[in-house]
Amino acid sequence: MRANGRTSHGALLGALFSVGAVLALSACGGAQAPAQGQEALDADPPAGQRTQDGPSHTDLKQGIEAIKAERYDEAKPLLEKAALQSPKSSEAHFYLAVARERTGDRAGAEDAYKKSLAIDPGGMEAMTNLSALYLDDPARPDEAIALLKQGLAKSPDSAALHQNLAFAYGLKGDTANASKHFDAALHKGDNAELRLAYGDFLLKQKQPDKAAEQLRKALAQAPDNAAMVGTIAVMLAYSRAFGDCVKGLDRALKLKPDQPDWLVRRGTCRHELKDEPGARADYQAAIKADEKFAAAHYYLGLSYLEEKKLKEGKAELGLAAKHGEGSSIGKSALEKLDSLSGKKK
Secondary structure, three states: OOOOOOEEEHHHHHHHOHHHHHHHHHHOOOOOOOOOOOOOOOOOOOOOOOOOOOHHHHHHHHHHHHHHHOOHHHHHHHHHHHHHEEEEEEEEHHHHHHHHOOOOHHHHHHHHHHHHHHHOOOOOOOOHHHHHHHOOOOOOOOHHHHHHHHHHOOOOOHEEEEEHHHHHHOOOOOOOHHHHHHHHHHOOOOOOOHHHHHHHHHHHHHHHHHHHHHHHHHHHOOOOHHHHHHHHHHHHHHOHHHHHHHHHHHHHHOOOOOOOHHHHHHHHHHOOOOOOHHHHHHHHHHHHHOOOHHHHHHHHHHHHHHOOHHHHHHHHHHHHHHOOOOOHHHHHHHHHHHHHHHOOO
């Protein structure tokens, strides 16, 4: 590819990073990103549904303690007993659902969330988690939308419900309604994780300018968490906000130095800003951090070729092909070498 007469280093953006993986960083407790696995579930008890002292209370208490300690296999049988002995306790069914979901029993978790909601229809924690379950693979957005509309009728100020409804409409390709509920969620509770999720959604809707607007705000609000800052910066590259990408990766690399993938990404963003010396320095730093990192050799090879340094360029592309054998980067390096040698595909 060519861009203004220059080789575009952005041609293989997808070979280094997956935008879809971004949402795994979404905040715990509350709205959950669809189809990304859940980093955490809400684990606060539904209000006003405490059981009385007795065997079931003991099991429930121990089960909750195990849940909070992330010992889900231990929690599950305790909560099964508590729910059986106190079938009208929404709290017992809620925590049982969490334990089941965390141990891979999605159908059982759905059943327990529904039982908790049947007892306490206003249980926002159960509703949020159940809707998140509907949004995870295999997604059931229509069921999520119906549930979330019911919840918002009772709790219109719930940022978590608005966020999950935004995800649900996004899965259906309904950009207008998804954006409406992202905006509503932000109005109720603005934070970096939500801005990040909104930016990811807009990227998938092929609206890079609007995505960049959200991601810049996410970067400004993000705490000093290297993974989050790095993720936002990479997504800014996808949004073609290359200056912001560099700024974000500057910050991420101060928090976690010598990350070869971030160094290469910053290099490609510097290349787009016509800072070729800076780009090359990043590719070389990435190789110093990991001499077998194929992408760094590939982009360094392209950089050399732009300056007509054929020997150096071929050498780096050869290393990219060697270290990236079987990958998209490795294949692209071989194709480039073939084109330089005048070979036909």
